[in-house]
Amino acid sequence: xxxxxxxxxxxxxxxxxxxxxxxxxxxxxxxxxxxxxxxxxxxxxxxxxxxxxxxxxxxxxxxxxxxxxxxxxxxxxxxxxxxxxxxxxxxxxxxxxxxxxxxxxxxxxxxxxxxxxxxxxxxxxxxxxxxxxxxxxxxxxxxxxxxxxxxxxxxxxxxxxxxxxxxxxxxxxxxxxxxxxxxxxxxxxxxxxxxxxxxxxxxxxxxxxxxxxxxxxxxxxxxxxxxxxxxxxxxxxxxxxxxxxxxxxxxxxxxxxxxxxxxxxxxxxxxxxxxxxxxxxxxxxxxxxxxxxxxxxxxxxxxxxxxxxxxxxxxxxxxxxxxxxxxxxxxxx
Amino acid sequence: xxxxxxxxxxxxxxxxxxxxxxxxxxxxxxxxxxxxxxxxxxxxxxxxxxxxxxxxxxxxxxxxxxxxxxxxxxxxxxxxxxxxxxxxxxxxxxxxxxxxxxxxxxxxxxxxxxxxxxxxxxxxxxxxxxxxxxxxxxxxxxxxxxxxxxxxxxxxxxxxxxxxxxxxxxxxxxxxxxxxxxxxxxxxxxxxxxxxxxxxxxxxxxxxxxxxxxxxxxxxxxxxxxxxxxxxxxxxxxxxxxxxxxxxxxxxxxxxxxxxxxxxxxxxxxxxxxxxxxxxxxxxxxxxxxxxxxxxxxxxxxxxxxxxxxxxxxxxxxxxxxxxxxxxxxxxx
Numbered sequence: 001x002x003x004x005x006x007x008x009x010x011x012x013x014x015x016x017x018x019x020x021x022x023x024x025x026x027x028x029x030x031x032x033x034x035x036x037x038x039x040x041x042x043x044x045x046x047x048x049x050x051x052x053x054x055x056x057x058x059x060x061x062x063x064x065x066x067x068x069x070x071x072x073x074x075x076x077x078x079x080x081x082x083x084x085x086x087x088x089x090x091x092x093x094x095x096x097x098x099x100x101x102x103x104x105x106x107x108x109x110x111x112x113x114x115x116x117x118x119x120x121x122x123x124x125x126x127x128x129x130x131x132x133x134x135x136x137x138x139x140x141x142x143x144x145x146x147x148x149x150x151x152x153x154x155x156x157x158x159x160x161x162x163x164x165x166x167x168x169x170x171x172x173x174x175x176x177x178x179x180x181x182x183x184x185x186x187x188x189x190x191x192x193x194x195x196x197x198x199x200x201x202x203x204x205x206x207x208x209x210x211x212x213x214x215x216x217x218x219x220x221x222x223x224x225x226x227x228x229x230x231x232x233x234x235x236x237x238x239x240x241x242x243x244x245x246x247x248x249x250x251x252x253x254x255x256x257x258x259x260x261x262x263x264x265x266x267x268x269x270x271x272x273x274x275x276x277x278x279x280x281x282x283x284x285x286x287x288x289x290x291x292x293x294x295x296x297x298x299x300x301x302x303x304x305x306x307x308x309x310x311x312x313x314x315x316x317x318x319x320x321x322x323x324x325x326x327x328x329x330x331x332x333x
Numbered sequence: 334x335x336x337x338x339x340x341x342x343x344x345x346x347x348x349x350x351x352x353x354x355x356x357x358x359x360x361x362x363x364x365x366x367x368x369x370x371x372x373x374x375x376x377x378x379x380x381x382x383x384x385x386x387x388x389x390x391x392x393x394x395x396x397x398x399x400x401x402x403x404x405x406x407x408x409x410x411x412x413x414x415x416x417x418x419x420x421x422x423x424x425x426x427x428x429x430x431x432x433x434x435x436x437x438x439x440x441x442x443x444x445x446x447x448x449x450x451x452x453x454x455x456x457x458x459x460x461x462x463x464x465x466x467x468x469x470x471x472x473x474x475x476x477x478x479x480x481x482x483x484x485x486x487x488x489x490x491x492x493x494x495x496x497x498x499x500x501x502x503x504x505x506x507x508x509x510x511x512x513x514x515x516x517x518x519x520x521x522x523x524x525x526x527x528x529x530x531x532x533x534x535x536x537x538x539x540x541x542x543x544x545x546x547x548x549x550x551x552x553x554x555x556x557x558x559x560x561x562x563x564x565x566x567x568x569x570x571x572x573x574x575x576x577x578x579x580x581x582x583x584x585x586x587x588x589x590x591x592x593x594x595x596x597x598x599x600x601x602x603x604x605x606x607x608x609x610x611x612x613x614x615x616x617x618x619x620x621x622x623x624x625x626x627x628x629x630x631x632x633x634x635x636x637x638x639x640x641x642x643x644x645x646x647x648x649x650x651x652x653x654x655x656x657x658x659x660x661x662x663x664x665x666x
Contacts (some may be wrong), residue, residue: 116364276610
């Protein structure tokens, strides 16, 4: 088993990727802060290359590999989401061919986006077939497989977003919130945050309907969901966390399970207040933020990682089905 | 009749407002540029205070007034859109009470937003009643009425966004596109652009279903629509342009009338590619950009002013009703 990551891995990742990635802005909403009576900061990774933080981990994993080995003939992965685009983007930038295995049910928007970065999309009948075929292909020499989260360099790369946060914000941050799918982002954020600001709490959020991480924390072992969960937060539909991410997830200072209605509510409000096209997965954390803030007796400064902005048409239609903007966000009922 | 504005008015406006407004970013989409074979730049006024360029004109009109006169007891306007929020915001910042007259059919989101900046919203039965009551109130001494577009300082203020553009972009810009409602923005942009870069074309866009400006250009006189037009681009529902904006509108290098379907198509694509919550009124121009680009034989650099990002829930639902993301934007059919 590989060892878990440490802070030096995140610092090395920053050095490897900073010439390639965007230093994303930190945004706030004065109206939201006024309504809540606390200061909420948003790290806008939806404005990262490929519209998601995943560009960080993908680029770090490839660059780390290239430090000790010759360029592979091809890089492959299995993903129907933002990691697919991130691998395609990084490979295009480094001029390495990329094959992305997807199940054919993946949306045409995602297939088109992955192809638009120059990768070959290999359509499989099911997700399981995609996983089997990528595992088989990975056994060929000169082929590098980069998984979406359970990989040291991927986790360390995702954590670099918190280095940027602490570099930019010179005041104490009381809590950092991030969504938890496979756990790559939140593990990297946990390691970076605790090294730079040990008193800052790091909290995770997950849909109630895809709560494998919450179950895993409760039981002290990795729980695997049987079927792809039905949630609008498609960035956290993973069936389980990984053995490399679970140790950090177990140490989190808090974990929130969010109902679907809350996810839509906050996606509408963050799109409306920040004027940014944020994914439901990103907005979900705000439900946890409110539960956390209700228990605080002093004004808090909270950092929320906005993970991505790649949203299919049918998801947008679902998000805006009901009007949530009539009810202003407040801490008291 | 007041005189039309000139470049010095825009420069003065910049000096008056620059400590208050945001220097908004210019964004691009590498994928869109790749698909079109041209370079499209977006001036992101949806990331301006109050989520729209209107903050510029409102602040300039008030600051210009204060240069020669004592602060008014109250500032009033009639608007159910972004101008209402801009007046409320500017008055809050300058600590002057504000009354905004709206017809009661205006969305609760807009009323709430205007109130959240500290203004009093005075609800009237109809838009006509709101106009009559604001005109009556404006006759009281010590009350300053600031109209949404037909006002020299408002026009000059809106034009400041092009000063920022030419300050930031050091390469030639072939064409500037902006939507035309009452014409305040496009008139200001026209004056600033032609002074700084006379060879740059300035083009307007309007919904087919609200084409009073296009009709006015064709007939050489200001055409007034009888009823509020039915278009998803609610920022350009004005019934006519103004006598101060029409002279610039007549000089535009091109004017495009855009079908409703195209407005939704481009709103989806700009939200998707730029990851920003852009209003239909902003995205509309892209339909004109495509018609323009099809007629060009050399690669063009085009600046599109993204005017705002304040969108009601029901409008979002309409925008995303059909899936336009399956069909990638291209110049050839």
